[in-house]
Amino acid sequence: MFSRKPTKRTLSGASVAAAAVALTAGTAWACPPDPGNQSSATARTTGEGRDLGAHAGHGPREVGKTSAKVSDAVKGVEKVGNVPDAKEATSLVFMDYGKGRDKRTIMYVSGRFGLKAYDVTADPRAPKLVGTFDLPGFWQGEDTEADHKRKIIYLSRDPRAFGGNTDTGESGVYVVDVSKPETLRQITYFKVPAGHTTSCINDCQYLWTGGPAKASWMPADWGGRPVWVTDVRNPAKPKVFDDPIDTGRNDGKTDYTHDIQVDASGIAWASGRGGVRGYHTRGWHYDPVAKKFRKATAFDPVPYAGGGIDEATSNSSFMHNSYRAVGRTANQGPDARKWGRGGVLIVTEETFNDGCANDGLLVIASLKGSYRGEGWRSTPDNKFRLRTLGTWGVAGQEGSRPDTDDCSAHYFTVKDGVLAQSFYSQGTRFIDVRDPTNPRQIAYFRPDNARAWAAYYHGKYVYIADHARGIDVLRTTYR
Numbered sequence: 001m002f003s004r005k006p007t008k009r010t011l012s013g014a015s016v017a018a019a020a021v022a023l024t025a026g027t028a029w030a031c032p033p034d035p036g037n038q039s040s041a042t043a044r045t046t047g048e049g050r051d052l053g054a055h056a057g058h059g060p061r062e063v064g065k066t067s068a069k070v071s072d073a074v075k076g077v078e079k080v081g082n083v084p085d086a087k088e089a090t091s092l093v094f095m096d097y098g099k100g101r102d103k104r105t106i107m108y109v110s111g112r113f114g115l116k117a118y119d120v121t122a123d124p125r126a127p128k129l130v131g132t133f134d135l136p137g138f139w140q141g142e143d144t145e146a147d148h149k150r151k152i153i154y155l156s157r158d159p160r161a162f163g164g165n166t167d168t169g170e171s172g173v174y175v176v177d178v179s180k181p182e183t184l185r186q187i188t189y190f191k192v193p194a195g196h197t198t199s200c201i202n203d204c205q206y207l208w209t210g211g212p213a214k215a216s217w218m219p220a221d222w223g224g225r226p227v228w229v230t231d232v233r234n235p236a237k238p239k240v241f242d243d244p245i246d247t248g249r250n251d252g253k254t255d256y257t258h259d260i261q262v263d264a265s266g267i268a269w270a271s272g273r274g275g276v277r278g279y280h281t282r283g284w285h286y287d288p289v290a291k292k293f294r295k296a297t298a299f300d301p302v303p304y305a306g307g308g309i310d311e312a313t314s315n316s317s318f319m320h321n322s323y324r325a326v327g328r329t330a331n332q333g334p335d336a337r338k339w340g341r342g343g344v345l346i347v348t349e350e351t352f353n354d355g356c357a358n359d360g361l362l363v364i365a366s367l368k369g370s371y372r373g374e375g376w377r378s379t380p381d382n383k384f385r386l387r388t389l390g391t392w393g394v395a396g397q398e399g400s401r402p403d404t405d406d407c408s409a410h411y412f413t414v415k416d417g418v419l420a421q422s423f424y425s426q427g428t429r430f431i432d433v434r435d436p437t438n439p440r441q442i443a444y445f446r447p448d449n450a451r452a453w454a455a456y457y458h459g460k461y462v463y464i465a466d467h468a469r470g471i472d473v474l475r476t477t478y479r
Helices: 041-045 327-332
Strands: 073-075 077-083 089-097 104-111 114-119 128-134 145-147 152-157 172-177 185-191 197-201 206-210 227-231 257-262 268-272 275-280 284-287 292-295 302-309 319-323 344-349 362-366 385-392 412-415 418-422 428-432 440-446 452-458 461-466 470-476
Touching: 073 077, 077 440, 089 145, 089 452, 089 461, 089 470, 104 152, 104 461, 114 152, 145 197, 152 197, 197 257, 206 257, 206 268, 257 319, 268 344, 275 319, 275 385, 284 302, 302 344, 319 412, 344 412, 418 461, 440 470
Parallel strands: 302 385, 412 452
Antiparallel strands: 073 440, 077 470, 089 104, 104 114, 114 128, 145 152, 152 172, 172 185, 197 206, 206 227, 257 268, 268 275, 268 319, 275 302, 284 292, 319 344, 344 362, 362 385, 412 418, 418 428, 418 452, 428 440, 452 461, 461 470
16 A cells, blocks of 8 residues: 655745745655656657547637538527637536625636636626736646635646646646735645646645646656645645555556546545546545445545446547546435435547547446445456446537537536536537436537637536637526
């Protein structure tokens, strides 16, 4: 087992431009000498997306309209607003300040520009820019997380930020004080060996940071970067633990952990190449791998359930993010009366293959049969796979563009059994998943220049982070 000792040195800095002190994480994880400014073959061929191929969706590329024949396709929703100065948006966070008549809601937008704060209190259809935290060239705060109690936002820096690459680029996390939306202030910045996404664990007392593809100086038998844990109980002095977790995720091989979602019962679901696995991160639980009861912590979690996705029902092994309706959110997903509470996992598969029909899907899988550590004991010779209940992709669907191969599923949110899910150039689709064996599209918003990354239900509206368009604000009319 890995040691669980946090590093003795932490990284801090008051200015955005200041370079951080090197992470003391043991010789196995120390950054190697700079090999120059050229990407290695590993960096080029093991990116997110295709199992062998660059991540088309998260790299610099042409965006927006590609054909003069393309026109908007809209059904079941109405566009009521747009924020064009938020182009290259990646992720949104809504944060409330005050109560009652004094309540104020700020929409934080992360993207290649850093972080922007928009006030949506007076008119949610017309967000008003009130503050910025500028990081031009940043890459890229995907699925940005926030500590709503302490008013802190964590921006994950991918090694490809500021012109870097997966071999030579620096990865880490910016800790930003957003207690005053008009004055966004960096508390500190610290290096981590991973940096594509960072996620709050145990009420944002810890962070799990994962991805992207591995650097050439990492272990040769790795397929991607796993998760590093950081103690941020004192956000000004983060402590990064030496050893990664969620290792061996791809039939025993340590591989790319892309993102983590924590469900309403506290289970942290880690998605990446090799499937989705859930962990207890606090309390005493039976560990089906160690075969004993033990205490779960953020830095030494206890396996819960999950595993690989059946390759016969998907186009790759790369799972991007997930959602499990359970506890207070049990009525948000598949019908719990028929499918049980918490027994179904909704997953985005992200991949960019040749042809729209071969790109990433929405995948809905049953967790049945995965509660005894099967996903941790899976090997190439004795594979364990979750049973797929249903899938949905945009190829050939009403409202889809026939002239693009940019069709992969991406981030979603869910409300009343309907996913609002972005599909890049194919826009945002509203998919009824109450019957997981038959997910069906009931509405869509696919502008001619869509480059949708993530969709968020908030209040009466749906907000879409679009790389080409900024933020689109929608009102649903399908009900």
